[in-house]
Each structure stands twice: as structure tokens, then as C-alpha cells.
Amino acid sequence: MQLKTDEAQLRRRLIAASCALLATSAAHSQEAAITGFVQDVLKEWQFESALAYYHEDGRIQAVEPVVSAGRDYGDGGSIGLNFTFDALSGSSPNGALPSHAPQTFASPSAKSFTSAKHLYTTAPGNLPVDPNYSDARVAVGADWTLPLTRLSRLTLGGKVSFEDDFYSGSANVAVAHDFNDKNTTVSFGVNDESDIIQPIGNTPVPLSDYSAFAKEGNKSKNGVGALLGVTQVMTRNWLTELNLSVDRFTGYLNDPYKFTSIINSAGGTTGYEYENRPDQRVRKSAYWENRVSWSYRLSTALSLRYMSDDWGVRSDTAQLHLRWSLSDRDRYVEPTFRWYRQTAADFFTPFILTKPTTDFEASDSRLAAFHAMTYGVKYAQKLPGLGSRPESEISIRAEYYQQTLDVRTPVPQALQGLDLYPGVKAVLVQIGWRF
Amino acid sequence: MPDEGLVVEARGADLLAVRFTAMASPCEVLVPSMSHHAALAIAAVAAQETWRIEKKFSRYRDDSITAWMHRNRGIAIEVDEETAALMDFASRCFDLSEGLFDITSGVLRRVWRFDGSDRIPDAAAVAALLPLIGFAKLQWNPPRLLLPEGMELDFGGIGKEYAVDRAYELLAARHTIPFLVNLGGDLRANRRPSHGPWQVGIERPDTEREPSLLLDLEHGALATSGDSRRYLLRDGVRYGHILHPGTGWPVPGAPRSVTVAASSCTEAGLLATMALLHGSRARAFLDEEGARYWVLQ
Numbered sequence: 076m077q078l079k080t081d082e083a084q085l086r087r088r089l090i091a092a093s094c095a096l097l098a099t100s101a102a103h104s105q106e107a108a109i110t111g112f113v114q115d116v117l118k119e120w121q122f123e124s125a126l127a128y129y130h131e132d133g134r135i136q137a138v139e140p141v142v143s144a145g146r147d148y149g150d151g152g153s154i155g156l157n158f159t160f161d162a163l164s165g166s167s168p169n170g171a172l173p174s175h176a177p178q179t180f181a182s183p184s185a186k187s188f189t190s191a192k193h194l195y196t197t198a199p200g201n202l203p204v205d206p207n208y209s210d211a212r213v214a215v216g217a218d219w220t221l222p223l224t225r226l227s228r229l230t231l232g233g234k235v236s237f238e239d240d241f242y243s244g245s246a247n248v249a250v251a252h253d254f255n256d257k258n259t260t261v262s263f264g265v266n267d268e269s270d271i272i273q274p275i276g277n278t279p280v281p282l283s284d285y286s287a288f289a290k291e292g293n294k295s296k297n298g299v300g301a302l303l304g305v306t307q308v309m310t311r312n313w314l315t316e317l318n319l320s321v322d323r324f325t326g327y328l329n330d331p332y333k334f335t336s337i338i339n340s341a342g343g344t345t346g347y348e349y350e351n352r353p354d355q356r357v358r359k360s361a362y363w364e365n366r367v368s369w370s371y372r373l374s375t376a377l378s379l380r381y382m383s384d385d386w387g388v389r390s391d392t393a394q395l396h397l398r399w400s401l402s403d404r405d406r407y408v409e410p411t412f413r414w415y416r417q418t419a420a421d422f423f424t425p426f427i428l429t430k431p432t433t434d435f436e437a438s439d440s441r442l443a444a445f446h447a448m449t450y451g452v453k454y455a456q457k458l459p460g461l462g463s464r465p466e467s468e469i470s471i472r473a474e475y476y477q478q479t480l481d482v483r484t485p486v487p488q489a490l491q492g493l494d495l496y497p498g499v500k501a502v503l504v505q506i507g508w509r510f
Numbered sequence: 511m512p513d514e515g516l517v518v519e520a521r522g523a524d525l526l527a528v529r530f531t532a533m534a535s536p537c538e539v540l541v542p543s544m545s546h547h548a549a550l551a552i553a554a555v556a557a558q559e560t561w562r563i564e565k566k567f568s569r570y571r572d573d574s575i576t577a578w579m580h581r582n583r584g585i586a587i588e589v590d591e592e593t594a595a596l597m598d599f600a601s602r603c604f605d606l607s608e609g610l611f612d613i614t615s616g617v618l619r620r621v622w623r624f625d626g627s628d629r630i631p632d633a634a635a636v637a638a639l640l641p642l643i644g645f646a647k648l649q650w651n652p653p654r655l656l657l658p659e660g661m662e663l664d665f666g667g668i669g670k671e672y673a674v675d676r677a678y679e680l681l682a683a684r685h686t687i688p689f690l691v692n693l694g695g696d697l698r699a700n701r702r703p704s705h706g707p708w709q710v711g712i713e714r715p716d717t718e719r720e721p722s723l724l725l726d727l728e729h730g731a732l733a734t735s736g737d738s739r740r741y742l743l744r745d746g747v748r749y750g751h752i753l754h755p756g757t758g759w760p761v762p763g764a765p766r767s768v769t770v771a772a773s774s775c776t777e778a779g780l781l782a783t784m785a786l787l788h789g790s791r792a793r794a795f796l797d798e799e800g801a802r803y804w805v806l807q
Binding site for chain 2: 085311
């Protein structure tokens, strides 16, 4: 034992001697040490910033700056912070059906139809939209990953967001464990979200007559969810990931600004009533992604998602990303294709013919059957990094989104000439800078 | 051009290797896939530091500090701080190893040539060199050195590991991306790349190319001492190239090579070299030190 103690001391002394050697030479190195707070921050944190402009044909537009910062501690631990600001403005569909007659609506802040400044009118044949829609959102999120053992990690995350009429806070906890020489990672996480809804002009009473201005106070909703994920390294160039998740939202799940046209058998609009959705929604989804590096220049990511909920909405998504590197990887282009299809919620109805027999109804096109295609392309250029950074990247991304509604509800003869379900066409342009 | 002498090549889909030659060895800096000019800019710092150390301490160059010290035997000279730090380190290692690790033992190369032949030197010739060996015979009063007549200094036993650590420190001060500095098999990495640990092969002694052992390294250093191809063979007895500074003869029973993992390459290299100098007790020595090691017998 005595021998062992002496020998171990030898190693400790050797470590001390090595440290002394390297400290001496480092201190007298010709290379100046990097000092200064800004350089330190730049050295340790990775930043990503982007500015997106989104424009829906004839509807809303949005400007969204995003900044995120991440720091990786190298031992499996990391910190991520992100900040998002959204400014939306324009016209938002209010849920009513186009009509042969002009339709006059009151802004959400109105208390009656008496004040002209709160009113707007939709021309015959047009989809009714509230032209004064505007909202601003600020969201701040953070997550922290810390190693538990050599093979497992714990992630704690939280996010808050504020809008003019909506406040949301959420927290999540996840654990990940590596198996099989770190070729397999299994993760499990839970999250909890609490929202407060304070609609402009208060909350309309569900199913109430639009012209009655029957309003209630603030509402809330709560969501809980769980996610199980498996990531598997299949070969050196092929990674596959499978995620299963379930979540459940309870509370106020209506859109307080949406109402449904009541029409008579001749196709005339006789009134509107506010929508009413169930106060619980349970959603299950499965997601499968395969990332394959085909060559030094080409890699692809193909993902498939299936979602179904107890409202009767089932959706399928298929997405393909191709990344093609040019000229020594200093530049790349990334075309993207996304196909989406969903079925309608059981209680979706584009209009009400007679007073409904069901308690639930909504004409919100997001609950209708529709399919959509997204075509996008991103171009990125690597640049020399700031300060001591090896590189930075600027990119521009453009996407075109086209949504087609698949509503099959029979309509009265008189309405058949109208474009009742115009769908959505939108473009998104985003410039990004990573440094 | 700061990146002259550097060649970039892809290592699979996830890594780039920037290769260069220094200290008569193939060297490389590994980084995650990125643009080639970014990889070159990172690696150029490591390559230039390695070349600087090689030029300064090489015993094969007339303009090195080693040659200058050899030209000034017998008089007290004052050395620069980096050389003094290396001398101090060599002095500590000489003390800690109780004389086994000795940068003055290079004179034995005058009689021992490990070329695979059976030319064992004459015992008297070996004995004649012993008076020229012994770090304690130097007059080392930092930063002043008096190198006695006939003696030689050889920083080859620590220079490469020192260069790995110096290049590593320079890169670590600049970057947080994962990187690995490999100078002829002595290497150090800062962190695990996102796609999985660094994979390091250790050569089998009887084949040149085929790695016999593939290690996963997340961060830290690996150094290998010993060279399976440098030996003499006579009358069925294999004379390895690790010479005992006290006897001037090969250490009996020394493994062909020892690889040690440690936090710095300098520490790993010294542990590996000291293990070889312990001959047949190499494994016991490393076990006592609590080192992580791989021995090729």
C-alpha cells in the first residue's frame, strides 16, 4: 500500500509539472490571449438571428425577428435561450360565409352596432375578413441540459409568451439515455402549459347570437403532454428518429373572434352565432424522420408525421429536405417540399342551415378538411467568423404555401356560384445570420 | 499563405481532416464538417505552432536552440523562458523517475542503431558513454545552463507531446467547436463531436497499417511511447530501443509500445515513457499510477 501511495504521488507531481510547463509557455506565448467580455461571449456562445416576412394573399402579414443563443459546455451540458417577436397585421377571416349581399360586422371591441367606427363591411361574394386585425407577440424561452451520468442527460425548459390578448407559460422536463455505444438514444419528456385568454372586448358566450354582444370574462386553458423518442444511428451516414407524443388540452379552446353564418334554404345569411368547441382535446402523434448523408455533397431528411385527435381531425405530413453543398461546402442550397392533409373536426360546419342539434360547431377553416403544399428553397453562404470564430453563415429562405380546402358540405343552390372556400396562398421570406 | 503545406480532406460525412507534416510524422487537425477555408484557418494555427516548436528544439537543425546549446558547451548560457520551462520540466521528470527519464541519454545513439540488424554494440563502447549521461551533471540554475563537454540534450522525448498541448491550448483559446490535434499518434481532443466520440486506432506492432485497437475518445489526450519497428535481434534475443540511462543497455522486458490516456498529452507521454523504462514492470507501474493504458507486448 505504501508503494502505491508513493507512486500515485509521482503521477500527481507529474501532472503538476506538466501544468507548470504549459502554464509558463502559455503565459509567454507570442499569441495574445483573447480577452474582453465581448470576445469571451462570442467565443462561448453561438448566436442565430433571423428576420422573417410572411404575407398571405389578401390577408395578414407578419414580421418576425428571432434571436437565439446557445452555449455548449462540451460535457453533454448546454444552455439555450431564445427570443421571438411577432408583429401581425392585416385581415383575418372571421368565420362567416361569403354572401350575395353586403355583410356588416362589428370589431371585437365593439359593444353594439351603433358606433360606425367599430364597423366593417364585406362586399358581396368576398370572404368576410376583419380588416383591422393586429397582434404583437413576445416570447422568451430557455432550456438547460445537464449531464446526469456519462450516458444520460436531463433537460429543463420553460417558455413564456405575451400577446395583446393571450398569455402563455409552459415548462418541460425530459431525460435522455444513451445505449448501445451511444448509437441509440431514448428520451422521455413531459410538459405542462397554462394559458390565459383575455379577448379584446371580452369573451363571447359560445353559441350566442353575434348581434347580442353577450360577453363573459377571461378564460384559461391548460395543456399537459408526454413525448417518447428513440434516435438510432443506423450506419455512419444514416440516422433515424421516432417520436410518439400525446397531449391533452382542457379549458377554453374556442377562437373568441370566430363565428358561423346562419343561412336559410334560399342561401341568404340571416345571422351569425359564436362558435363552440369541446373543452377538451386529446391529440396523439407519431413522427418518423430519416436523415441520410448520400455523399460529401448531398444529404436528405425525410420525415413523416401522423396525428389524430378526439375531435376527429387526422392529419398526415410528409416533408423532404435536400441539402446540396457547393464549392467546398462554403455554400449550399436546400430545397424543401412539404405535403399536408387533414380531415375535418366532427363539429366543423361551414355554415348553419337551421339551429344546430349538436352542442358543438365551428366554421374555422383550420378545423376543415384541407390539403396544402409548401415549396421552399434556402441558400446559405459561409463567411469568415467574427473575432476568433471559425465561420459565420448568412442565408435566405423563400417558401410558397398553398392551402386548398376540401369542404364537401352541400350548399343551397343560390350560393353555388360563390367562391365559398378560397383557401390560402402565402409567401415567406426569411434572412438569417448565424455567428 | 498561412495555410501553405496544409491539405483538407473529408473524413466521412461528419469530419474534415486538415493534414500536414511536422516532426517527421503525419499530423492532422480534425474538425466537424465546415467550409474548407474555415477548417484551414483553424488548423493553420496548430500547424504553425507545431512547426515553430520543431524548428526551435530540433536536434537535426543547425539553427535550433538545441544546436546552439551544443555549440556552447562548457560555458554558462542564459536560455529563453520557454526553453527554461522545458528544462525545468525535464528536471522534474528526472527527479520523479529517480533518474530513469533523462534528456541527456541521447548520446547513446552514437553506439546504438536500431535498424533491425544484429549489430549489438561493444560493451566497452557503451560503458564509455555513461559518464556523459545524467541530468544531475548539468549545472542548471534557471535560466542559466552550463552543459559539460561531451554531453547532449534531446528534447525529442517530450517535444511532440508538448507541441500537441501547445497547439491544443491555442485552438481551445479560440474555438469551442470540437477538435482533435494529432501529431504522429500523440493527440488531444477538447470535446465529443455531436455525431459520436472520436475514434482513435492504435497500431498493432507486427503490422504497419492495420489498427489493432479502436478507442473511443471524448476528450483528453493519448500518447504512445515505443516503436515496434526499432529493435536489434541477435541470438534470438530482441533488443528494444528503450535504453536505461544508468546501464546504457535496453531495458529488459519492455513492451513494444504503451499508450496512455491522461488529461494532457505531456502527462500521457511521460507516463508512457516511464512505463517503458520500467521494463517488465510496465503494467504494474501504470496500475499503481491508476492510469488508463493499452500495452502492446
